[in-house]
Amino acid sequence: MLEIKNLHARIAEDETEILRGVDLTVNAGEVHAIMGPNGSGKSTLSYVLAGKDDYEITEGEVLFNGENMLEMDPDERAAAGMFLAFQYPIEIPGVATMEFLKTAMNAQRKARGEDALSIPDFMRRVKAAAAHLNVSMDMLKRPLNVGFSGGEKKRAEILQMSLLEPKLCVLDETDSGLDIDALRVVSEGVNKLRAPDRAMVVITHYQRLLDHIVPDVVHVLSKGKIVKSGNKDLALELEKNGYADYVDTAA
């Protein structure tokens, strides 16, 4: 589903290289975890996949279901099935959450040549998804993410993800800022979306999320490169020994 080959990316503004040759293949139905120290480039990788133009690709390629994803606009990628749950979901004053959800769902449907949702159908979907994720109607009445707590913002991201039904889910530190109960709710929401035709890339700094969302493969990203890959035991090993080994070997 996703093939990243020798991907190099730098910050467009000052040309600092952040990704230095990332190779990663994720097949449909798989869940991959990417772990790594702060500043190793995890969020940058997620932004590059979503199409943020703060970054310049200097080398390599990204194929999404065989198509060159780097040539697509962010909204085209989304309509093709790419979803990024942001590490820091942004507040958008003046844009009502429900209006936003309806616009996003219908824009993607339109791009795929599907009919717009009827209002009752839309409402039914939102209510069902919100109930599973403990998202109150009161939250949905507010402007997008405005006044949401850290945990509420993360739940709202997963709500969007369930409504948009993407093919590739990239979750950037969805666990940060969540207490144990919220972590369970969010993980259950994510696990419900695991499916044979869907792939997930779960970026996290800590192992504890991976107790709830059990990955098929774990990668360590350090200084813009994947320096080690293994099964879920790799996460436990990292939890015990920290990232010190990888920071040094990558230097």
Add this chain to the structure above:
Amino acid sequence: MNASMPIRHTQAESDLFDRYDKAKSSFAGSVAVTALREAAVDQIRDHGLPHRRVEEYKYTDLRAFLKAASPLSAAADLVAAKNLLAEQNSYGDLERHRIVVANGVYVAELSDSDALAAEGVKIQDLNDVLEGENGSQYLTAPKSGLSDGVLALNTAFVQGGVVLEVADGADVSKPVELVHIATSSGAQVTRNQVRVGAGARLRLLETFTGETGGGEINSVFDYHVADKAYLAATRLIVGKDEAARLFTSVTTIGAEAEFKSLGFMAGPRFARNQQFVNFTGENSEAKIYGVTMAGGDDLADQTLIVDHAVPHCNSREFFKTVLDGRAKGIYQGRINVAQHAQKTDGEMMTQALLLSEDAEMANKPELEIFADDVICAHGATSGQIDEDLLFYLRARGIPEAEAKTLLVLAFLSEAIEEYGEDDVTEGLEERVRDWLAGH
């Protein structure tokens, strides 16, 4: 300025003097009214049209813009007016009473005067009252000294309009839409007086439809809000007109009264909405909003002077501007607080969103305070669309143009929503979408 040294007139000014000579025999009004018209023409003759060296017109040089002046519009074609009225749906199917002024003149046949009379609203043709013995008071601006240039232009050429009086205590159940219609090209010059009686409530919608060709629109609204009365006036100026669009309101507010206004402008090549708000009684409130959109080579000017001449009044001024292309936006707002106007609370904010590099915003909020026990604040911001917000929306599958529309609407809606006339909000937001889709 020295009136004895004659100025060299522009083509447009010469056209205007011709226009006056040709039209004067057909103008309504008493001898005193004619004298006011003559004085206004003389003012233009002596000082010219307002230009950039007149402080209030520094950014909006009408003299330079006006290359020629069209004749005044001829009498309206009633069938055409009726059709235009039927098509006029800026507020969707909002229930409202309508009053029609076509080619500058009140049209009783197309106005809901019976329904309005039943609600305590009396309508008179301006041209009838101008003939009367108090005629001249309908053309006298409540300001002394040299009149504003646009106001003078209006006084000289006023073709008609309405006097709308709401009886004391009447609460008009539906908004009243005053529709200005052009059935043929030519300038349209109107003066409307709106008197809301003590304790009465009126929601007024002002709309303008039809093509005036090269003719300017110059409309003056004289609002009188009596004690404990309420007036909300929504002015909708939309369309890609090439000729000047000039609007003036002069508001006199009594005690314990509330006045709200929203000046909504989108699309004209050259538009100015100027408002003069005067508090004359205590414990009153004025809330003035502006929503402006301009693109291409448009110029859009919102000018405002709020005079706190008495104590214990609050005013709120909130203006939002969106500019694209090489458009120029202007906000000039001044709050004056007289020495004895203690406990005044004034809060003025103007914010601009620039969608292009070449658009330009002149923000000039000013406070002139002579009292010492007041709370007054003003602020001005100018910025671009936040790229991070745009990216977030696009990452959810919303195409760039639609994402921008959402963000522009969010920006402008702050003022529309604070204005708080909920039944017009949807119509206004649709007009924002129209502008974004086709400017």
